Amino acid sequence: MSRPALVVYTKELLDTLRDRRTLATMILVPMVVYPATLLLTTETMVATERAAEEEVLEVGAAPALPPALARHLAETPHLHLTTLSTHAMDAEEARQALKEGLHAVVVLTATGAEALAGEGTGEVQLYVDTTQALGAAPLDRVQAALQRFSHDARARRLDARGLSQAFLQPLRIHPRSVATTEERGNHALAMALPSLVLLFVALSSLYPAIDLTAGEKERRTIATLLTTPVPLADLVAGKLLAVVTVGTLAGLLNVAAVGLTFLRVLGDAEATSTLDFALSPLTVLGLFGAVLAAAFPLGALLLLFSAFARSFRDANLLLTPVLLVAMLPAGVVLLPGAELDSAFALVPIANAALWMKALLTGAPAWDRVLLVLLSSGGLTAVLGAGVVRVFSDERALFATEGRRADFARLLVEPPTVGMGTALAFAALAFAVTFFAGLLGTGPLVTIGVTQAVGYLIPAVLLARWMKGVLPPRALLALGAPAASGWAAAALVGAGAWLGISLPGGWLTDWMVPGQSQAAEAFAEAMGLGQVSLPMLVLAAAVMPAVAEELAFRGVIFRLLGAGRGALLGQAALFGLMHGSVYRFLPTAALGLCLGALRKRTGSVWPGVLVHLMTNATLLTLETQAPQEVLQSLGRPTPWALLGAAAVILGLALARRRPA
Amino acid sequence: MGVNGKTPARAEDGPAILARGLSRRYDDVLAVRAVDLSVSPGEVVALLGPNGAGKTTLLRMLAGVLVPTEGTATIAGHDVATDPAGAKRALGFLSGDTALYGRLTVREVLTYFGRLHGLGRAEVAGHIERVTGLLELAPFLDQRTGTLSSGQTQRANLARTFLTDPPVLILDEPTTALDVVSGEFVYQAIRHAKAEGRAVLLSTHVMSEAELLADRIVLLVRGRVAAEGPKDALLAAHHAASLAELILRLHRAEEPA
Structure with a gap:
C-alpha cells in the first residue's frame, strides 16, 4: 500500500475509534447489551416457568369424577x-x-364414566383459559395427569x-444419524453463520462508511x-481500508458475542451434547478470508453511495435499500444444493457466503477460491473507481443541500488514466469472458466470441x-514499430513457447502436480481435436493474439x-485472467515477455506477432504431434535454453522507432 | 515562514499564481468568466467582490479542488490540471468555513496534513514546533480541536496552512466569524508571509481588510474581473471615493451572466 493511503488509513482508524457513537454501537452493544438482554430474558422465562410449575392448580370437576380418576388427580402434586x-x-x-x-375444569359425562369403566373411551372436556396468568401451564399439567x-x-x-404392552406397539423406531456431533454442528453452523456474519459485517461497515464520506462533507473538512x-485513489484506498477494518472487526465481535451468549444459555440445556464444532486454525483463517472477500466490495459500495449523499441523514436514507439488496445473495446458503461452483464464485456476497459454507462442510476447491478473490477484487476496483469519480465532482463533494449531483452524468464521463480504470477494465473483461465461455457452442464459436466480447470490443x-483524455492510438499503442521491432518480434516469437511457456509449465507441474492432466482436459473440453488446423489457428491464435494484445x-x-x-501489473493480470492455477505461471511469464516487447518498441504489433506464433x-503441437513427443515435452529439456536465448536476444534487439 | 533559514521555493522567474482565461460553468450559470490573474512572490493580492461574485469558485479552481470549464492555471509554475500534485505541494489553502477533525488534537491534525504533504514524522515534528511558536498554539496544542474556540480553531487552521512552508498561500475569507483579537493573528501571519517573499491571494468582503493588507486589489463582479490595481490608483481611475462605492457601481453596471 502506498504511504499516503497508509497515512489516511491510520488517521481514519484513530478518528473512528475516538468516536463515542462508534464505540457504543460497535463494542458496548455486542459485549454488554446482547449478553445482558439475552440472559435476562432467558432467566425471566425460566423463573416464570418454575413459578408456574409450583403454583397449586385449582381444578374443578363437574360432575364428580369416578373415584379412581379423582384419586389419581388428587394425588398429583400441586x-x-x-x-x-x-x-x-x-x-x-366452565368459562x-x-x-x-x-x-381448569374437567367434565366427564355419565356416559363417559361408563365407557371408562367398561372397555370404551371416556370423552373428557378439559376447559382452560390460556390467556390467564399461568398461560398454558394448567393445560399442560392437567393434561399430563389425565394422560x-x-x-x-x-x-x-x-x-x-393377558396381553403385553408390545401388543399395541408392533414397531419401535430408533433414529440414528451417522453424522458425528461435530459434523452436525458444522452443518448447522454452515447454514446459520455465513448470512449472520455477513449481515453483521455489513451493518458494522455502514456507520464508518458514512462517517468517512458524508460525515466529512457535513463537518466541512473535505475541502482542506x-x-x-x-x-x-490513495484517499479512497485509505478510507476503504479503514471501513473494512472497523466493519469486519466490529461485525465479528458482534457475532462472537451473540454466539457465546447462546452457547452459555444453551449450555444450561442439553443441546451442546448433540452439537459440537470442529474448526481447525486453517478453517478459521479461511473464514476470515471469506469475510474479507465480502467486506471489501461491500465497503466500497457503501462508500460509493455515502460519498454521493449530501449529509449523514441523506446517506442513511440512501444506504438502507442498497444494503438490503446487496445482502440478498447471502441467503443463497439456505438453498438446498447451492455450492461454490464456478458460476456462484463470481456472484459477489453469495460467493463469500458459499465459500464459508464450503469451509465448514469440507474443503473448497482452490480454483473456485481464486475465482471468488478475482471477482471480489474486481468488483472492489470498479466500485472504488466509482468513489474516486464521485470525489472528483465538486457538486457531490460540497453540496450539503439542494439537489444532488447528477449520478448518471458522473458515471458516463470518460474514465481517467490510472489503476482504478485498469482494474475495472480487467474485471469487466474477466466477467464477460467467463460467462461467454459458458455458452458452450463448440470450440471455435466459444473462443471467437469470448475474445471478441471480452477483450476486442471493450478495448x-x-x-x-x-x-478526449488520451488519443486511441496512444491508448492502444497502434503506431507501427521500427524495423528492428519486427525483427525482435520474430526472434522472441520463435523462442517464447519453448523458452518461456514450456518452462513455466514445468515449474508449475513441480509446484502443483496435476498440470498435464488439466491441459489435456482443457484440450478435450474445447474439442480441439475435431476442428481443421487452419480454422483452429484462425480462431485460437489470430483472434486471441489481436484481442488480448x-x-x-x-x-x-x-x-x-x-x-x-x-x-508487472499487466503480466500478473494476464496470468490471473486465464482463470486457472495451472496456467498462471506460463501465461504470466509470457505476459511479462510481451509487455517488455511493448515497452521497448512502443507498439502493440510486435506482441501480436509473438502471441500469434506462440499460440x-x-x-500445432497439441493437435499434430505424436504422443511420445508430447510426453517428452512434459519433462525439462535443454532445448528450452535455446528458446530462452532467442527471447533474450530479441528483447535486447527491440528499439523504439525514432520520433 | 523561514525561521529555519529556508527561503520558500519560488516559481522560476514567473508569477507564483497565474490564471489565464479561467472559466467555470454550473449547468446554465457562468460562475467565473474568463479570469486572468497573476500574483508575484512577495505580493499580497486581495480579491474583493459581493457574495456570489465567484470568489470561492475561482480560488477552488486555483487550489485544484475544482476543475475549470475553460482556461489554465499554474501554482509556482506547476499546471493545476496536468501536475496537480506539484501545484498542491506548493500551496497552502485556508478557507474561513472549513473545520478541523474534531476528535483529533491540534498536534494530530497538523501531523496528518504534514504527512499527507509527504513529510516524514521527524520533519513534521520540526514544522509543528515552528508554527506553534509563531501562532502561540502551545496552550492548546494537545487539545482536541472540537473543544477549541473559533479563534483558536482558526489559529490551528492557519498553522495547518503554513505548516509545509508553502511559497503560495490562498486564503478564502480567512477572518469570517473572527473577533478583532483572532483576526489580528491572521493579519500578522499574512504580513509575515509577504515579508518572507510568499505570494498571498486573499478573498474577502471586508473592505478595510483589503485596504490594510493588499498591494493590489482585484474586483470580481458577476464572475468577471471588473477592475484591478493598487487601491489609490483604482479609486482615482474610476473617480470613486471608496472601494465599497466602486463595487456597488460596478455590480449595477455589469449585466448578469
Missing part, C-alpha cells in the same frame, strides 16, 4: 381437586368458573386380557483534504470513450502508467 356441581357443565358455565379463579391415568388404565386392560497533494469501445499490452499497460509497475506453436 393440584387441588374440587367437585363443582352434579351436572355436566357446558362451555359457558364462568374459570373467570372466578379456577385454573398418565389413561396410560395406566390401558395397561390394566391389557393385563386383564482535497488541497493536499494526495491522489484521490475499442474504451478507446473511443476516452478519446490490444487489451493487455494496449489498454491495461497504458492505463497502469506504461512503466515498470505497469509491466500457433502450441496448437
